[in-house]
Amino acid sequence: MSCIRGKAMTFGLKNLMTLTVYGLLLLLFFLIIHHWHSYTAPDVAIVSHNQSGESDTVQASPLKTTAEKQMEEAGAFLRSVLHGSVKRQLSSGHLYVDRSDKRVWKMWANDSRDSPCFNYNTRFGVGVPQVWLLSFPCSGNTWLRYLLEAASGIFTGSIYYDELLVKKGFLAEGDNGGKTLVQKTHQSPILSIQYSNPVGNSETNMTRPTVLLIRNPANAIISFFKFQQTKSHVDQIPEKMFNTTKFHTFVKTSLVDWMNLAVKTLMRIEAPLHVIHYEHLVQNPMQELTKVLAFLGVARDEGRMACIASHLEGSFKRKGSKNLDPYTTMEKISIVEATKAVNRTLQLTGYSPLPPYN
Numbered sequence: 001m002s003c004i005r006g007k008a009m010t011f012g013l014k015n016l017m018t019l020t021v022y023g024l025l026l027l028l029f030f031l032i033i034h035h036w037h038s039y040t041a042p043d044v045a046i047v048s049h050n051q052s053g054e055s056d057t058v059q060a061s062p063l064k065t066t067a068e069k070q071m072e073e074a075g076a077f078l079r080s081v082l083h084g085s086v087k088r089q090l091s092s093g094h095l096y097v098d099r100s101d102k103r104v105w106k107m108w109a110n111d112s113r114d115s116p117c118f119n120y121n122t123r124f125g126v127g128v129p130q131v132w133l134l135s136f137p138c139s140g141n142t143w144l145r146y147l148l149e150a151a152s153g154i155f156t157g158s159i160y161y162d163e164l165l166v167k168k169g170f171l172a173e174g175d176n177g178g179k180t181l182v183q184k185t186h187q188s189p190i191l192s193i194q195y196s197n198p199v200g201n202s203e204t205n206m207t208r209p210t211v212l213l214i215r216n217p218a219n220a221i222i223s224f225f226k227f228q229q230t231k232s233h234v235d236q237i238p239e240k241m242f243n244t245t246k247f248h249t250f251v252k253t254s255l256v257d258w259m260n261l262a263v264k265t266l267m268r269i270e271a272p273l274h275v276i277h278y279e280h281l282v283q284n285p286m287q288e289l290t291k292v293l294a295f296l297g298v299a300r301d302e303g304r305m306a307c308i309a310s311h312l313e314g315s316f317k318r319k320g321s322k323n324l325d326p327y328t329t330m331e332k333i334s335i336v337e338a339t340k341a342v343n344r345t346l347q348l349t350g351y352s353p354l355p356p357y358n
Contacts (some may be wrong), residue, residue: 001076003046009016042250068293084272086130086209088297095154095298096126098179103292105169107150108311117307124172124179125154131296134265136258140278141184142233143168146314147289148181151305152298164233173208181296182211186261195280206269211292215278217258218335222324225250242326249333259338266345275351285312 036086089096108117133156135141142165145156153170157180158165166173172180191341225247229237268272274295281288286309293300327335343353 016182021259042151049281075348078267078348080184081270082266082273082349084209084270085274085295086129086131086297089127089311090297090299095128095152095181097154098124098126101179103171105155105171106305107169116303117311120150120153120304120307121170122149122153122155123250125181126179127156128179130176130178130208131182132208133213134182134210134252134261135186136215136217136220136224136261137186138212138227139220141186141213143314144169144211144213144276144281144292145182145184147285147308148292148296150308150311152181152296153290153301153304154181156182156184159187160184182297201260203236206265209272209273209295210265210269211295212262212265212273212275213278213281214262214275214354217255217338218327220258220331221251221254222326224254237243239326242324247326248331252328254308255331255334255338259341262342263345266349266351273349275346278302278351279355309344 043278103124106117106118107120107122111118118159133141133145147154147172155175156170157172157175159174159176160168161174162170163173176183222242225233225242226237227233228250229241266275272295274292276288276292286305289305289308290300339354339356
């Protein structure tokens with residue numbers, strides 16, 4: 001009897017994540033149907049008028065299923081809301097800078113004084129529209145913040161306060177908007193990930209414009225686990241730590257959190273949204289950065305962009321093993337299924353899918 005019970009428990013653990021993913025896929029479908037039901041319309045025949053004024057009834061094309069129509073109409077409504085951009089006031093094409101705030105960071109102070117990049121500074125803004133920079137932890141958020149600060153000359157904020165980031169020039173840690181270009185968060189009204197202690201009101205209002213940064217979950221979870229163990233943005237851990245119950249339990253909870261954050265943000269946000277994939281940012285950083293700047297309503301400064309091209313990495317690139325693969329077969333299946341769920345929602349809302357997980 002104990003042997004049978006043991007086998008049953010093993011089977012349950014191996015299939016827990018897969019069952020959870022499929023359950024969430026089913027929940028996603030019903031969420032779409034229920035949430036946007038009020039925007040559907042009944043099928044009607046098309047009526048036209050001939051020259052004598054009499055009406056002719058024209059047969060409609062073959063009807064799609066109710067579910068298909070509701071999905072299409074929900075997607076069309078969402079796309080009409082999401083694919084906008086941030087509206088902001090500019091001065092001669094540039095962002096307003098708070099000259100009274102003396103906190104300034106010289107982006108490339110280690111360059112020689114005759115370098116064209118040496119004199120570029122980052123400052124606080126004035127009356128800046130509030131925009132979230134939302135991501136699952138360790139998805140490239142800090143790197144994107146560095147690129148945005150370098151390109152705009154305006155600090156990015158965060159609902160958290162990380163002293164290590166402050167020492168490297170992210171002087172707006174703990175700033176939740178009004179003087180910063182975007183505000184970093186890993187939270188939403190629907191999902192709260194245990195990342196670090198937020199400062200002040202940490203609720204992510206989904207009526208704000210948002211930049212949603214998504215990274216393949218297989219790599220994001222590994223990086224997040226390293227951060228949880230080291231509390232460092234760059235330190236590594238022994239590979240044997242991935243062969244532990246602690247890591248595999250972490251995978252189960254983190255994968256569900258990763259999927260929920262992406263899917264529910266896409267389905268619930270009520271403001272313009274720009275989706276950027278971390279892998280695309282790595283492959284073509286200047287092109288992807290230009291797209292984000294356009295969404296944010298920030299003019300492209302060619303001098304700054306040239307300096308970014310020669311200073312791409314920033315201060316917090318974690319150098320890990322690209323060949324690390326700590327996942328079990330069942331975990332890999334679950335990662336693929338979770339990615340499919342996010343890609344279906346991305347497609348529904350008009351965004352490009354994630355690169356495939358290998």
